[in-house]
Amino acid sequence: MLLTQDEGVKSFIASLTSQLSEWLEAGKLQRVVLVIMSKATSEVLERWNFNIETDAEVVEKGVSREKSDKEIMREIQAIMRQIASCITYLPCLEEPCVFDVLAYTDKDVAVPFAWIESDAKLIQNPQMVRLHSFDTKIHKVDTLVSYKNDEWDEQ
Amino acid sequence: MILRTPPPRKRRAGSVADHESPVSDRRLVLYDDPVPVSVPVSSVDPPPDQMVCTYHCRQMVKSEFIVALDTAQKQVHGYQSQVETLKTELHEIEDERKKCQDRLRYLEQELEASKGREHALQERLIKEVNDSQERYQLQIKRCCELEVQLKKEVDSCKTSESSAASAKERATDLEEKLQRLSESSEREKNRLQRELSHCQDESKLSVSRKTADLERMRLKAENLEEESELLKKQLKEIREQLDECRHQKSALECKLSTIPTPSESTPSEDKNLVKHLREELQNYEAEVQEARRLKSCHMNNELLKEKLLEEKGRREKAEMELSQLREAQLNAQNLELELMSWKSLLKEIPDVTSCDDIPKKIAGLQKEAIESMIKVGEISAHLKELEVSLELAELSKQHAEKESALAKEKAENSALEVKRLELMLCSVTEERDRLNKDVIVLNKQKTAHADSRMMDETLVKDLESSLALREHTIKELESNLHEQREVINRQHDEMKLLNEKLSFEARRIKSLEREGDRLRSEIALLESKVLRMVNTLAVDNETKQTIEALQSELKKTQAKLQAVEELKGQSDAGNVIDVDISEKLAQLKGQIAILEKREERYKAVFAERISVFRRACCSLFGYKIVMDDQQRPNGIPVTRFTLQSIYAQSDDEKLEFEYESGNTNILVNDYSSQPEISHQIIVALAIEAELSLQLYQCNSYALPVY
Numbered sequence: 001m002l003l004t005q006d007e008g009v010k011s012f013i014a015s016l017t018s019q020l021s022e023w024l025e026a027g028k029l030q031r032v033v034l035v036i037m038s039k040a041t042s043e044v045l046e047r048w049n050f051n052i053e054t055d056a057e058v059v060e061k062g063v064s065r066e067k068s069d070k071e072i073m074r075e076i077q078a079i080m081r082q083i084a085s086c087i088t089y090l091p092c093l094e095e096p097c098v099f100d101v102l103a104y105t106d107k108d109v110a111v112p113f114a115w116i117e118s119d120a121k122l123i124q125n126p127q128m129v130r131l132h133s134f135d136t137k138i139h140k141v142d143t144l145v146s147y148k149n150d151e152w153d154e155q
Numbered sequence: 156m157i158l159r160t161p162p163p164r165k166r167r168a169g170s171v172a173d174h175e176s177p178v179s180d181r182r183l184v185l186y187d188d189p190v191p192v193s194v195p196v197s198s199v200d201p202p203p204d205q206m207v208c209t210y211h212c213r214q215m216v217k218s219e220f221i222v223a224l225d226t227a228q229k230q231v232h233g234y235q236s237q238v239e240t241l242k243t244e245l246h247e248i249e250d251e252r253k254k255c256q257d258r259l260r261y262l263e264q265e266l267e268a269s270k271g272r273e274h275a276l277q278e279r280l281i282k283e284v285n286d287s288q289e290r291y292q293l294q295i296k297r298c299c300e301l302e303v304q305l306k307k308e309v310d311s312c313k314t315s316e317s318s319a320a321s322a323k324e325r326a327t328d329l330e331e332k333l334q335r336l337s338e339s340s341e342r343e344k345n346r347l348q349r350e351l352s353h354c355q356d357e358s359k360l361s362v363s364r365k366t367a368d369l370e371r372m373r374l375k376a377e378n379l380e381e382e383s384e385l386l387k388k389q390l391k392e393i394r395e396q397l398d399e400c401r402h403q404k405s406a407l408e409c410k411l412s413t414i415p416t417p418s419e420s421t422p423s424e425d426k427n428l429v430k431h432l433r434e435e436l437q438n439y440e441a442e443v444q445e446a447r448r449l450k451s452c453h454m455n456n457e458l459l460k461e462k463l464l465e466e467k468g469r470r471e472k473a474e475m476e477l478s479q480l481r482e483a484q485l486n487a488q489n490l491e492l493e494l495m496s497w498k499s500l501l502k503e504i505p506d507v508t509s510c511d512d513i514p515k516k517i518a519g520l521q522k523e524a525i526e527s528m529i530k531v532g533e534i535s536a537h538l539k540e541l542e543v544s545l546e547l548a549e550l551s552k553q554h555a556e557k558e559s560a561l562a563k564e565k566a567e568n569s570a571l572e573v574k575r576l577e578l579m580l581c582s583v584t585e586e587r588d589r590l591n592k593d594v595i596v597l598n599k600q601k602t603a604h605a606d607s608r609m610m611d612e613t614l615v616k617d618l619e620s621s622l623a624l625r626e627h628t629i630k631e632l633e634s635n636l637h638e639q640r641e642v643i644n645r646q647h648d649e650m651k652l653l654n655e656k657l658s659f660e661a662r663r664i665k666s667l668e669r670e671g672d673r674l675r676s677e678i679a680l681l682e683s684k685v686l687r688m689v690n691t692l693a694v695d696n697e698t699k700q701t702i703e704a705l706q707s708e709l710k711k712t713q714a715k716l717q718a719v720e721e722l723k724g725q726s727d728a729g730n731v732i733d734v735d736i737s738e739k740l741a742q743l744k745g746q747i748a749i750l751e752k753r754e755e756r757y758k759a760v761f762a763e764r765i766s767v768f769r770r771a772c773c774s775l776f777g778y779k780i781v782m783d784d785q786q787r788p789n790g791i792p793v794t795r796f797t798l799q800s801i802y803a804q805s806d807d808e809k810l811e812f813e814y815e816s817g818n819t820n821i822l823v824n825d826y827s828s829q830p831e832i833s834h835q836i837i838v839a840l841a842i843e844a845e846l847s848l849q850l851y852q853c854n855s856y857a858l859p860v861y
Contacts (some may be wrong), residue, residue, distance in 0.1 A: 001593075012688070015688070016688055019688075030683050042770065045668060062697070087435060100685065100687060101687070101785055102685050102686070102687050103686045103687070104683045104684070104685055105683060105684060106683060106684075107682065109684070109686075110687060113752060113755060114402065114688055114689055115686045115687065115688055115689065116686065116687065116689050116754065116756065116759055116760070117684055117685065117686060118685050118687040118761075119685065120685055121769065122673070124671070126669070128669065
C-alpha cells in the first residue's frame with residue numbers, strides 16, 4: 001500500500017477529511033464516493049461507493065454506543081484487504097487518470113466554502129461488486145465498487 | 156502289438172454288432188477263469204453250466220467284447236469328441252458367459268454409473284430447481300419490494316407533483332403578491348415617509364407658529380379688548396361730549412343768528428371765542444379722529460377675532476392632521492412590520508438576499524420543478540419498463556416453474572426407469588447365478604459323461620435357451636440403455652436450455668439490480684445533494700494570489716475593526732455609543748463574507764468552465780491550447796500560447812505563439828524550425844497577410860470619400 005508525498009494532494013485530502021468528519025458528527029453525510037476518471041476524456045472508469053447509515057438516536061439524543069477499537073480496526077483491515085485484492089478482476093487503467101471525491105449530504109446542508117454542487121458521475125452499464133461492510137455502532141459503512149464493463153468481459 | 160488272436164473282421168460298428176453277434180448286445184459278459192489244475196479233482200465241484208465256454212467262445216466273446224470295446228471306444232471317442240465339442244462349446248459358452256458377465260458387469264457399471272449420474276443429475280436438478288426456486292422467490296421478493304418501492308415512488312412522485320404544482324401556484328401567487336406588495340409598500344412607504352416628514356415638519360412649524368400666533372393674538376386680543384372697552388368708554392364720553400357740543404353749537408348758532416353782528420364790538424372777545432371755538436373744534440376733530448381710530452381699532456379687533464377663529468379652526472385641523480399623522484405612523488409601523496415579515500420570509504428562502512433575487516430564485520425553482528418533472532417522467536417511464544420487465548420475469552418464472560415441474564416428473568420417471576433397470580439387473584443376476592449353477596452342474600456331470608448324453612443334450616438346449624434369453628435380456632438392456640441415453644441426452648439438452656434460461660434470467664436480474672441501484676442512486680440524488688471540493692490540485696497562481704490578497708485585506712479590515720472596537724471600549728461611559736456604526740460594521744462584515752463566498756464560487760465556476768471549454772476546444776479542433784502569462788526582462792507582461800496537436804507523437808511537436816496588445820507572433824523552436832513546418836508556417840502567414848490586405852482594401856473601398 002502506497003502513501004502520497006505530494007503536498008498538494010495531502011492538503012486536498014486533509015481539508016476533505018476535515019469537512020467529512022464535520023458532516024459525519026452532525027449526521028448529515030449519506031455517502032462518500034471516490035471517482036476515478038480518464039484525464040483526457042473525463043470518462044468515469046471506476047466508482048468506489050461508501051454508503052453511510054447513521055444511527056439517528058445517537059445524533060439526536062446523544063446516546064452512547066460502545067464497540068472496541070480493535071474490532072472496528074479488524075473490520076476495516078478486512079475491507080482494505082478486499083480492496084487490495086480487487087485488482088484481480090478490475091480492468092487495467094492504461095491511460096493517465098485523475099480522482100475526485102463526491103459527498104452525498106442532506107438537502108438542508110449549507111454548501112461550504114470551496115465546495116460546489118455536482119452531478120453524480122455515474123457509469124453507464126457498470127459491473128458492480130459488493131464488498132464487506134463495517135459497523136461502529138454509530139455508523140455503518142457499506143462498500144461497493146462499480147467499474148466500466150471491459151470489452152473482453154463483454155465478449 | 157502282435158495280437159495272439161486274429162483281428163476281428165471289420166464290420167460296421169453298430170449294425171454288425173447288432174445283427175451278427177447276438178452276444179454283442181453291448182453287454183459285458185463276465186468271464187470267469189477255469190478252475191485251476193492244482194486243485195484236486197475230488198475236491199472240486201463240477202464247474203457251473205452257465206459259465207462253461209470253449210476257447211472259441213472265449214475268442215468270440217473276446218472278439219465281441221473287443222468289438223464292443225471298440226464300439227464303446229468309438230462311442231467314447233464320439234462322446235469324447237462330443238464332450239470336447241461340448242467342452243469347446245462350454246468354453247465358448249463360458250467365454251460368452253464371461254463376456255456376458257463382463258458385459259453384465261460393464262452394464263452394471265454403466266447402470267450404476269448412469270444411476271449415479273442420474274442420481275447426481277437428479278440431485279443437481281433438485282439443487283438447481285431449489286436454487287432457481289429460491290432465486291425466483293428472491294426475485295419475487297425483490298419484485299414485491301420493487302413494487303412496493305415503485306408504489307412509494309409513484310405516490311411520492313404524485314405527492315411531489317402535486318406539491319410541486321401547488322408550490323408553483325403558491326410561488327406564482329406569492330410572487331405576484333410579493334411584487335405588488337413590495338411595489339405598493341415601497342410606494343406607500345416612500346409616500347408616507349415623505350408625507351410623514353413633511354407633515355411632521357409642517358405640523359411642528361405650524362404648531363409652533365400657531366401657538367406663538369395664538370399667544371400673540373390672545374395677548375393682542377386681550378389688550379385690544381381692554382383698549383376697545385376703554386375706547387368704548389371714551390367713545391361714549393366723546394359722543395356725549397359731541398352731542399353736548401352739537402347742542403352748544405346749535406345753541407350758539409341760534410344765538411349767533413339772533414345776535415346782530417357787532418362789527419365794532421369787542422373783536423378780541425370774538426377772536427378769543429373763535430380761538431376757543433377753533434380749539435374746541437380741533438379738540439372735537441381730534442376726538443372724532445380718535446373715535447375713528449377707535450372704530451378702526453374695533454374693526455381690526457373684530458378682524459383679529461375672525462382671524463382668531465380661523466386660527467382656532469386651523470389649530471383644530473392641525474390637531475386632526477396630527478391624529479391622522481399618528482394613524483399614518485401606525486400604518487407605517489404596520490407596513491414596516493409587514494416588510495420585516497416579508498424580509499424574514501426572504502431570509503428564510505435560501506440564496507435570496509433582496510427582492511431582486513426573488514424572480515431569479517423563482518426561475519430557479521421553476522427550472523428545478525421542470526427538471527424534477529422531467530425526472531419524474533423519466534422515472535415513471537422506467538417504472539413502466541420495470542413493470543413490463545417484472546411481468547415478463549413473472550411469466551418466465553411461471554414457465555421455469557412449469558419446466559422445473561416437468562423436469563421433476565422426468566426425474567421421477569428416470570428414477571422409476573432406474574428401478575426397473577435394477578429389477579432387470581436383479582433378474583439378470585439371478586439368471587446369471589442360475590447359469591453358473593448350470594455350468595457347475597455341467598462340470599459335475601462331465602465326470603459321469605457316459606450315461607448322460609440326453610442330459611448333455613438337455614443341458615445344451617437349456618444353455619442355448621438361457622443364452623438366447625440372456626441375449627434377449629442383453630438386447631433389452633441395450634435398448635433400455637439406448638433409451639436411457641436418449642433420455643439422458645434429452646435431459647442434458649433440457650438442462651442446457653434451463654441453464655441458458657437461468658443465465659438469461661441471471662443477466663436480467665443483474666440488469667434489474669443495476670436499474671434498481673440506478674434508481675436508488677437517483678432517489679438518493681433527489682433526496683440528497685452531491686457536493687465536491689473545488690479546490691483541486693491544479694490551482695492557478697493567479698487565484699492563489701487573489702486569495703492571498705483577499706486574505707490580507709480581510710486581516711487588515713479585521714485589524715481595523717478591532718481597533719475601532721477598542722476605541723469604543725476605551726471611550727467614557729457617559730459617551731453615547733454610536734449604534735449605527737456597529738450595525739454598519741456588522742452589515743459590512745456580512746457583506747464582505749457574502750462577497751468573498753460569491754467570489755470564490757465565481758472563481759471555481761469560472762475555472763471549471765474554462766477547463767470544460769479548453770477540453771471542448773481540444774476535442775473539436777484537435778489542438779490543445781495552453782495559455783501562460785509571463786514577463787519579459789523589461790517587465791512587460793506577455794501571454795504565451797502553446798499549440799499542440801492531440802496526435803502529436805512527442806511533447807516537442809508544438810508551436811509557440813506570443814500575444815501582446817493584440818498582436819500574435821510565432822516563436823521559433825525546434826519543431827517550427829523544421830523545413831516542412833517552416834514552409835507551412837510561411838504559407839499560412841502569406842495567406843493571412845493576403846486576407847488582411849484584401850480586407851483592408853474592401854474596407855477602404857467601402858468607406859465613402861468626402
